[in-house]
Amino acid sequence: MGLTKSEIFTDEQNEIAAIAKVLGHPARIAILDFIIKLKSCVCGDLVKDIGLAQPTISQHLKELKKVGIIKGTVEGTSVCYCIDEENWEQIKNRLNKFLNKNPTENCC
Amino acid sequence: MGLTKSEIFTDEQNEIAAIAKVLGHPARIAILDFIIKLKSCVCGDLVKDIGLAQPTISQHLKELKKVGIIKGTVEGTSVCYCIDEENWEQIKNRLNKFLNKNPTENCC
DNA sequence: TTTGTTTATTGCAATATTACGATTAATAAA
């Protein structure tokens, strides 16, 4: 049915999955790589750097913004995107909390 | 077109996205939570614990296995699933390497 | 062998995602 049954999972499970889902596309990883590498925000250079059409990049930026990883500031006709440091820190903590839930023993 | 253009991204970007994508569904997070919590492997108890049909759970297990997070051992008629410690460690390192790529400054 | 138990696979319907052309919106510059 293509419809995830979110209601049967905990909030935490849904939230972690939502974050991971957004990171689950190479274009969005590439966008983050680019923004982080330049240590400053980037506008439409992403379109040139990554080989995807402008509407596609814009769509990916929207998803990254939706979960709070990045934020955009309008500067004239262009928009400056950069990591939303505060949220990004929280998101990383959340992910790390999950990643560190290690089993101490294993049976197989 | 629904088709990700993997060829325009680096191997690392594709790999990180592939891992994140698998973690991008609450059912798979719930499965991992369950397996980790019991500190041992689990067989079909997942179907009872999580409210999804057996074929659906089986499908999610398959995906987790595909990226190497878990492994399954046949035990009679049932299958014992548990974290593939070695791979899981590598996957976590890969994710952490990405998560730690922080910008030192920000412009907006 | 037959029966029961457990898991995997197949097939399918419903929905989601990805990508992009065309267009719109917003602003800057002439």
Next chain:
DNA sequence: TTTATTAATCGTAATATTGCAATAAACAAA
């Protein structure tokens, strides 16, 4: 105001994902 530039939105086609009923496969036990 007109024109150029940049980014967002709309609409749509192609493909992927999710979920499950039905079935098959694999094995244990009777």
